[in-house]
Amino acid sequence: MLHFVPNPVACWPLPxxxxxxxxxxxxxxxxxGRQILRQVSTAFAAGVVTVVVGPSGAGKTTLxxxxxxxxxxxxxxVFAHDFxxxxxxxxxxxxxxxxxxRQHTATIFxxxxxxxxxxxxxxxxxxxxxxxxxLSPFPWPxxxxxxxxxxxxxxxxLDRAFDRVENFSGGERQRIGIARALARGPRLLLGxxxxxxxxxxxxxxxxxxxxxxAVRDGVTLVLVLHQIALARALADRIVGLNDGRVVFDGPxxxxxxxxxxxxxxxxxxxxxx
Ligand SMILES: Nc1ncnc2c1ncn2[C@@H]1O[C@H](COP(=O)(O)OP(=O)(O)OP(=O)(O)O)[C@@H](O)[C@H]1O
Numbered sequence: 001m002l003h004f005v006p007n008p009v010a011c012w013p014l015p016x017x018x019x020x021x022x023x024x025x026x027x028x029x030x031x032x033g034r035q036i037l038r039q040v041s042t043a044f045a046a047g048v049v050t051v052v053v054g055p056s057g058a059g060k061t062t063l064x065x066x067x068x069x070x071x072x073x074x075x076x077x078v079f080a081h082d083f084x085x086x087x088x089x090x091x092x093x094x095x096x097x098x099x100x101x102r103q104h105t106a107t108i109f110x111x112x113x114x115x116x117x118x119x120x121x122x123x124x125x126x127x128x129x130x131x132x133x134x135l136s137p138f139p140w141p142x143x144x145x146x147x148x149x150x151x152x153x154x155x156x157x158l159d160r161a162f163d164r165v166e167n168f169s170g171g172e173r174q175r176i177g178i179a180r181a182l183a184r185g186p187r188l189l190l191g192x193x194x195x196x197x198x199x200x201x202x203x204x205x206x207x208x209x210x211x212x213x214a215v216r217d218g219v220t221l222v223l224v225l226h227q228i229a230l231a232r233a234l235a236d237r238i239v240g241l242n243d244g245r246v247v248f249d250g251p252x253x254x255x256x257x258x259x260x261x262x263x264x265x266x267x268x269x270x271x272x273x
Contacts, residue, residue, distance in 0.1 A: 020081050021046040021220040022067065022188060028075035029062050029244075036062045038244040039076070046187070046218040049211050051231040051252070053224075054241035055264050060224040061110070063241065064190050067222065068107050069098045106186035108194040112177040116166035120157055120176050123165055124148040127183040144183075151179035155206065170197040178206060182213070189214070191223040195230065203227070207234045228260060 020043035029037040037059045044050050044067075052060045065071040066078065080101050106127070114123045128144035139145075152158045155175040165173060174197045181189060189210070195203035207223075211234050214221035225231045231238060231252075238255045240248030240263030248259050 020044060020079075022081065023079045024063075024066070024076060025079065026076035027063075027066060027073050027078070029059070029066065029071060030074045036244050037066070037073070040241075040244070040246055041076075042239050042246055042249050044188075044220050044222050045237075046220045047215050048236045049214055049221045049223065049234055050237045050239060051223050051225050051235035052239045052241060053226075053228060053231050053263060054247075057243075058241040059244040060241055061192055064107070064192050064222065064224055067188070068105055068190055069102055101188070104187040106181035106184060106189055108174075108177050108181045108189075108191040110192045110196065112173045114165045114173055114176055114180075117164060119162050119164055120152060120168065120179075121145075121148055121161040123176055124151055124180045124183050127180045147183045147185075148179070151183040152176070154182060154209070155179045171199070171202065174198055175206070178210075185217070186219065188220045189222070191221075193224055193226060196226065200227075200230075203230060204233065210234075231255075 023041075023043035025041045027037050027040040028035065040059075040063060052063060054060050062071055066073055080097070115126075118126075125140050125144055125148045127148070128140065131144055132138065132140055140148075149158060149161065152161050155178050157172065157175055157179065160168070160172075165176060168176065174194065178191075178194060181191075191210070194210075195207060198206065207230060210221060210223075213219055223231075223234065225234075232255060235252040235255075238248060238250065238252050238259075239246060240255075240259070242263055242265070248255065248263050250259075
């Protein structure tokens with residue numbers, strides 16, 4: 001299902017000169033006889049912040065989980081254009097292709113996905129689990145320790161690096177989850193409600209930090225957000241889902257009240273580019 005395309009193909013209108021890093025075409029996901037994603041086609045560009053919005057149950061998390069390989073589509077295709085994999089057409093449908101994409105991908109999960117009895121630092125270090133067995137008695141490599149410490153500093157928690165995660169608040173845990181996602185310097189960063197446990201000013205500040213990182217380092221950033229004001233503030237591009245269909249796909253500037261209503265109404269009504 002995953003296709004590496006050596007030359008970027010502009011298959012969907014993206015802001016400015018952007019070309020897609022990742023795109024999906026006619027994506028369908030069916031679970032238990034129910035269609036969760038219906039013919040979803042869109043694209044995500046490097047250095048561009050795409051925010052996915054929509055009512056509860058619209059399929060936002062499912063779309064994100066297709067992009068990080070956790071959910072296998074029942075139909076349609078996923079194309080990776082810009083992850084340095086020199087794959088030919090023959091290898092495009094292999095699990096190796098997904099593994100190559102995953103090497104460059106990090107996800108900030110809604111439930112944080114942390115281990116409570118481990119310290120904040122050890123949780124962030126799990127981002128480097130392939131470089132050392134988590135139960136190994138030997139220290140983590142220096143590059144991993146430095147990257148993990150920097151990521152904790154970036155979210156303002158370096159002074160609590162050795163505290164157990166079970167002693168942190170929900171918002172602090174969310175920041176540790178963000179640090180773990182950032183530690184490896186991903187080229188595709190996916191966030192499923194990454195700021196839901198944070199107060200508004202902190203959500204906005206961390207959101208702007210992620211946005212600055214995406215623009216500076218050319219990271220493909222895809223966020224699922226419930227807070228529409230925050231979505232407008234952070235997004236270059238908004239993808240609106242309703243009942244598994246794309247009902248809005250366009251620049252954040254044209255996501256006006258009418259467009260918002262079309263996404264959150266029960267009768268999908270396509271608008272945008
Ligand atoms: N494995 C599954 N089996 C059956 N139904 C599923 C499965 N996973 C998700 N669903 C259903 O698919 C629909 C979309 O789920 P999804 O989590 O993608 O929506 P969402 O837009 O992220 O919702 P929310 O904003 O509430 O998190 C929901 O109705 C959910 O119950």
